Amino acid sequence: MDSVGLVLAMLLAVIGSGYLVRMLPFGVPLPLVQIALGATIAGVFGHGVALDPEIFFLLFLPPLLFLDGWRIPKVGLFRDKGAILELALGLVVFTVVGAGFLIHWLVPSMPLAVAFALAAIVAPTDPVAVSSITARVPVPRRLMHILEGESLLNDATGLVCFRFAVAAAVTGAFSLASASLTFLWMALAGIGCGVAITVAVSFAQRVMNTRFGEEPGSPILVNLLIPFGAYLAAEHLEASGILAAVAAGVTMSYVELSGRASATTRVRRAVVWDTVQFALNGVMFVLLGEQLPDIAERALREAGPDARMTPLSLLGTALTISLALILLRLVWVWVSLRLTLLKARRHGRQVYTPNFRLVLATSLAGVRGAITMAGVLTLPLTLPGGAPFPGRDLAIFFASTVIIVSLLVASIGLPRVLRGLEVPEESLEEAEEDRARHDAVMAAIAAIEKAGQGHLDKEVDADVHAGAIDHVRGIYEHRLGVGGTYDPARTRVAEEAEREYRLAALQAERRTILALVRARSLSDETARKLLREIDLVEARYR
Structure with missing residues (x-):
């Protein structure tokens, strides 16, 4: 009965958060309110939800990533593919290396491999968190397309780096060639699974409807199950379930262009998906909030034996890591932009030179969320010999702080940086x-x-x-x-x-x-x- 009450409390928190945001005078972002309500629920019930990261990934991420892939503007995605890939691949690797060495220097008791694992899991931005912030901030359309595309594609890079950093921490061995091949397999097989599942299911559904008629509601239910099927098929092949869900959503947008779905089905489907998106988004951030009290307690307990790590210095270290991630992102965006402009000028092309405020906005918009939290919770509890996994609770605490700080920085900084910024209109659209x-x-x-x-x-x-x-x-x-x-x-x-x-x-x-x-x-x-x-x-x- 406690579990049922906990679920009902979370759903009520999601509903109440929408009203509470409108009542607060300072425009507090909705995810932060939901995280705070989650922490409150954990305090009232005396404990948070026992979160299984694999179940968390399966229940929440496939439908949300599928919907983001479905609704993201494809013209913007392919037009800005160069900038998106620079952020989704290059920036993640740059962040893993830079933040990994910094974390090991700040916390010497944390092994270098564990520091790299932490850096890898906080490197990817989260599409759900990005959407939650940008929905309340007037972001230029083209920048929004780039941020959405980056957050959809950078998870595979971060998770592969995370997997190999954890393997290095457990076994003490690392192979660059093996890591590269694994990354290619995870990305290509994941995308292939998403495309194949969506095309096959849509074709089978069309044949069945033509031959036997259409049962009202069944197309919507089938549409809801596609992302789970793509995710599970990819995971079974040890590929990226996240990329499979995204690829399934992108493919679904092209399948929809066939125009075979009835108007009634499209209207009902849109309503159902909007409800699913609202509920899952909210519950996900409430769940994050419920984990925070236990995470903070375990981190303080683990930091206790280290004389240098007082509660205040622990928080200071977490804030330093969060600031370093913003600075690393700023450096990468600025350097890659300079190189892009230089290449364009060499080829004689006239291109728009973005204002530095736009570069700063891109850096502040690197919001972390559920993928970071669920990923870091998959750190092993023990090493093969039975010894506790070194720095696990500290890593989880630092990742949680990065999520909260990135949400705060984006929600407070983006409106101020973008205020009055003039960006060329996309008149072509x-x-x-x-x-x-x-x-x-x-x-x-x-x-x-x-x-x-x-x-x-x-x-x-x-x-x-x-x-x-x-x-x-x-x-x-x-x-x-x-x-x-x-x-x-x-x-x-x-x-x-x-x-x-x-x-x-x-x-x-x-x-x-x-x-x-x-x-x-x-x-x-x-x-x-x-x-x-x-x-x-x-x-x-x-």
Whole structure:
């Protein structure tokens, strides 16, 4: 019963955190509020959740990474692939080497291999944490694309480095050739699993639906299970389950372009996924908070025999490591940017030179999260001989501090660094949107004319069909603008005005139906049907 109560308390904490964030006056980031509530729950229940890192990875990361891969803009991902790979590969290795030696120097009692393992697991940024912060901060669109792409791809690099650092700590041996081959296998096989599972499941589902019909709700359930299938298949092959989930999401975005899913399925699926994302994001940070009291207690106990490590110096060391990670990221971003600009100038290309504030913002946005916490908890408890694994509790404490500090720095620093920063607008995307709208409207008008021709040739109800055709065609011609000339600015004003009037009318409809139900002039069954129709129309304008 305690476990059930603990789960319910976590879900209530997720719900309450959203309201609490709006009540606090200083714009505290939502993840930090959820971490604080998690620590409070651990104090009330007397203990936190006994967190199994493998179960944590399986339950939380595949669906969230799948959704991020599905929804990330693919044009930005492939356009900025050079910058993304520099951060996802080069920066992680640079951080492992730099932070590893620094941690060993700050804490001599921690073996160098364990220091490298800690540096490896705090090197990758977390896509969920990045999304949680940037959702409340006005980040330039292109920078957002780069940060999302980096956080989706750098996990494999960090986890491979972490795995080999732990192996070196346990066995005392390390092979660069073996590490390189393992990294290639994990990355390529993981991506292959994600793509294969998504394509195979989508094809099988399409065949079954064509032959036997579609059971309502089954496409959504299948869609929810795809990331778990991709993750488990990759892990079974000792590949990267994380990259498999990401690749499955990216592949799903291309499968969706086939347009075979019905409109109702797409609407329901979006609602379900939004709910899943909200719940898992929140519970994940609440779980992190629940681990903190025990982590701090164990770290202080382990640091006790070391005369240099008082509670104050322990916290100071953790803050130093957090600051060093920001500085290492700043150095890498600045140097790689200089090299990119130099290469572009050698080839005679004109490129935008980012303001240093944009470079600083990229450095501050390196937010760590659940992947770091779950990864560091997989450190072995003992060595092969039975001796305790050296520095395990200290490593977990330092990783926890890095997560909290990165969240604080990003939420406090990013708005101030980005305030008033002028970045060239991505006018191409807006022009593409306008052109797509225009082409879609022209195709719709042509389809209306073609569909109505057969009805107009008949004498029966020809006038009714003519009126309906004129009404629907008028709606689309209105989107094109007066006289058929397409003015995007004027069209947006017209659409906003239409939205205002439609919402006012829908609210009046809803009030009337509810009043009829209260007066017992309308059955609740009929009312639910009518209200659902109104809700679907309103969702389009909301």
